[in-house]
Amino acid sequence: MTTADTALVETWPGTVFPPAGVGVVVFDVVGTLVEPSPSVAVAYQQAALRHGLTVDAAVIQERFKAAWRRQEMVDAAAVPAFATSRGREAERWHAIVDDVFGGEAVSGAIFADLWEHFGRVEAWQPLVHGRALVRQAIDAGVTVALASNFDERLLAIAERLEPLSWVPHVFASSEIGWRKPAPEFFRWVERRLGCGPDEVLLVGDDPELDVAAARRAGWRSLGVADR
């Protein structure tokens, strides 16, 4: 995280939210409003165990980080960069699971298990600071939306899990056809909400995919955690 981004993080909860002049607040979802519970590493470990494979959670955590980064690089190198679809999102997660379990024969079955797991509302828990920010944005009377790199599995979860269920507009990458940090992602959200870049604030946990990418798109942005 850069110094500028850290300074931004420190502005909340120390300042007025949403800031003056903001008419639209767009929230990232994973790591900003909700987190996996149990953790990704433990969910992967439990899924592997159900298929007869024992792997240490710390090993899974390291492999998962590397696999996730590898898929981000695949998307960055694609033409056009960061375009996505339902098919690409399923392919991403299948490749990540394959990377984590080293091409084990049961990897496909573990992937199917995990795909279903992370599509269930019970796999997620709200973050306290996220809940407070969504409540403040709604109470301020601004337009509030969710815009996530999560795929369309998010839509069913968002209907049932607070504070996601409080938000009237839910946009998922596979529906948009683009992932953050693609500028097209931000333009698509503007079109759907009927707003211009100068009135939007993005709130997110990722210094690059949320905070920096939104600013390049001409939005304001607020980082909420240093992960």
Ligand SMILES: [Mg+2]
């Ligand atoms: Mg996030």
